[in-house]
Amino acid sequence: xxNPGHHKCNHGTKTPDLFTVLVWGAVTASCYAGLFIYADDxxxxxxxxxxxxxxxxxxxxxxxxxxxxxxxxxxxxxLLDSSKLNVLVPIAIVFLISYIHGTFTSLFxxxxxxxxxxxx
Amino acid sequence: MELIQFIHLDLxxxxxxxxxxxxxxxVSGFIGSGGxxxxxxxxxxxxxxxxxxxxxxxxxxxxxxxxxAVKRHKYGQVDIKMGVVIxxxxxxxxxxxxxxxxxxxxxFGVVGTDLYVSVVFVVVLGIVGGLVLRxxxxxxxxxxxxxxxxxDFKPTAAARWVQSVNIPGTMMSFPTANMRxxxxxxxxxxxATGMLAATxxxxxxxxxxxxxxxxxxxxxxxxxxxLVIAFxxxxxxTVLYGLEGFVDVRMSALILFGSLFGIQLGAIGTTxxxxxxxxxxxxxxxxxxxxxxxxYVPNYLSKLEVIAPxxxxxxxTLTMLGDVVLVLALVLGAAMVLSSLFKGMAxxxxxx
Numbered sequence: 001x002x003n004p005g006h007h008k009c010n011h012g013t014k015t016p017d018l019f020t021v022l023v024w025g026a027v028t029a030s031c032y033a034g035l036f037i038y039a040d041d042x043x044x045x046x047x048x049x050x051x052x053x054x055x056x057x058x059x060x061x062x063x064x065x066x067x068x069x070x071x072x073x074x075x076x077x078x079l080l081d082s083s084k085l086n087v088l089v090p091i092a093i094v095f096l097i098s099y100i101h102g103t104f105t106s107l108f109x110x111x112x113x114x115x116x117x118x119x120x
Numbered sequence: 121m122e123l124i125q126f127i128h129l130d131l132x133x134x135x136x137x138x139x140x141x142x143x144x145x146x147v148s149g150f151i152g153s154g155g156x157x158x159x160x161x162x163x164x165x166x167x168x169x170x171x172x173x174x175x176x177x178x179x180x181x182x183x184x185x186x187x188x189a190v191k192r193h194k195y196g197q198v199d200i201k202m203g204v205v206i207x208x209x210x211x212x213x214x215x216x217x218x219x220x221x222x223x224x225x226x227x228f229g230v231v232g233t234d235l236y237v238s239v240v241f242v243v244v245l246g247i248v249g250g251l252v253l254r255x256x257x258x259x260x261x262x263x264x265x266x267x268x269x270x271x272d273f274k275p276t277a278a279a280r281w282v283q284s285v286n287i288p289g290t291m292m293s294f295p296t297a298n299m300r301x302x303x304x305x306x307x308x309x310x311x312a313t314g315m316l317a318a319t320x321x322x323x324x325x326x327x328x329x330x331x332x333x334x335x336x337x338x339x340x341x342x343x344x345x346x347l348v349i350a351f352x353x354x355x356x357x358t359v360l361y362g363l364e365g366f367v368d369v370r371m372s373a374l375i376l377f378g379s380l381f382g383i384q385l386g387a388i389g390t391t392x393x394x395x396x397x398x399x400x401x402x403x404x405x406x407x408x409x410x411x412x413x414x415x416y417v418p419n420y421l422s423k424l425e426v427i428a429p430x431x432x433x434x435x436x437t438l439t440m441l442g443d444v445v446l447v448l449a450l451v452l453g454a455a456m457v458l459s460s461l462f463k464g465m466a467x468x469x470x471x472x
Binding site for chain 1: 124179363364384
C-alpha cells in the first residue's frame with residue numbers, strides 16, 4: 001500500500017508530522033461516522049442481497065431469508081426487492097476503510113514511538 | 121423461512137468488537153495469520169449466527185491480506201504464482217465448504233451450523249495447537265543445545281520427496297520459491313485450505329504448515345504467500361456469502377478498526393523475538409480458545425435433541441463459562457504479545 005506521508009519514516013529514522021497524522025485520523029473518523037449514520041441502511045442492503053422478508057423497521061427490524069408470500073404475511077412482514085449487486089457495497093467499504101485507516105494506524109504507531117527493530 | 125439476525129450494535133458490543141478486533145489483529149500480526157480463531161468465536165459469543173460471523177470475518181480479512189501481500193512482495197517474500205494457483209484451488213474448496221455449511225443449515229437449522237463450526241474449531245485447534253506446542257518445545261531444546269541455530273531452514277523429508285516427484289504434464293515452476301512441483305500436490309493443499317476457510321474463516325492453519333512441511337517453502341515465504349491465497353479466496357468468499365446476505369459490514373468494519381491497530385503492533389512485536397516464542401503464543405491462544413468452544417457444544421447438542429435437554433440454568437452457566445474462558449484467551453494472547461514487544465524494545469534500547 002502506498003502510505004502518503006509515511007514513506008520517509010519507513011526505516012524508523014523520522015517521525016511523521018502531526019498534521020498528516022491528524023488529517024488521516026479525521027478522514028478515518030469520518031468513514032466510521034458514516035458507517036454508524038447509515039448502519040440500518042447497510043443492514044437492509046446486506047439482507048436484500050437475497051430474497052428476504054422484513055418485520056419492523058430501523059434498528060429493531062428482523063429479517064427472514066427464503067420467505068414465501070404466505071409465511072411473510074403470517075409474521076406481519078413485508079417482502080423486499082432484492083439485488084445481487086448489493087454485494088459490491090461491503091466489498092467497496094472494507095477496501096476503502098482498509099486503505100484510509102491502514103494509512104492512519106501506520107502513522108499513528110510511528111508517532112507514538114512503536115517501531116520495528118532494525119535489521120541486524 | 122428463517123430468521124437471520126444481525127447483532128444489535130450498542131455501545132458495549134461496539135467496544136467489544138473493536139477490542140476483539142484489536143486482539144485478533146495483534147495475534148494475526150504476531151503469528152502470521154489466524155486472528156480468526158479469536159474473532160469468529162467472539163462474534164458468535166456476541167450473538168451473531170455462525171454463518172454471519174464467518175462471512176463478516178472473511179470480509180474484513182481480504183483487503184488486509186492484499187495490503188500485507190503488496191508490502192511483503194516488496195521484500196521479495198511472496199511467490200505470487202504459487203499464491204494464485206493455490207488460491208484458485210482454495211476457491212473451489214471454499215465453494216465446497218460453503219455448500220457443506222448451507223446443507224447443514226437447510227437440514228439442521230442455524231444451531232446445526234453453530235455446532236459444526238464449533239466442532240471443527242475444537243478438532244482443528246486441538247490438532248494444530250498441539251503440533252505447534254510440540255514444535256515449540258523441540259525448537260527451544262534445539263536452541264539450548266546448539267546456541268541459536270534454529271533459524272536455518274531445511275526442507276523436511278516429505279518436502280524433498282514432493283519436490284523430487286515428476287509427473288509429466290502437471291509440473292509447474294515457481295521461480296521465487298525456486299522449486300518445481302506437480303499441480304497434483306498443490307490442488308489438495310488449496311482445496312483443504314479453502315474448505316477450512318469457508319468453515320471457520322481461517323484457512324492458514326492448513327495452508328501455511330502445508331507449504332512449509334510438504335512443499336518445502338521457507339516459513340517466511342509461506343506466511344507471505346498465504347496472504348495472496350487469503351486475498352484470492354477472501355474476495356471470492358465474501359462474494360459467495362454476501363450473495364446470500366450474510367455479510368454484516370458494520371461488524372467487519374468495527375473489527376477492521378481494532379484489527380488494523382493490532383496487526384501493525386503485532387508485526388512490530390515479531391521483530392524483537394525469536395521464532396519459537398511466536399509458536400508458544402500461538403499454541404497457548406489456540407488451546408485456550410479450543411477450551412472455551414467446548415463449553416458451547418452441549419448447548420447446541422441439546423437444542424438439536426442429540427442429548428437429553430439441558431435446563432436453562434445449565435445452558436446459561438455453560439455459555440457463561442465459555443465466554444469467560446474466551447475472554448481469558450484474548451487477555452492472555454494480548455498480554456503475551458505486548459509483553460514480548462515491551463521486553464524486546466527495552467532490551468533493544470539497552471543494546472544500542
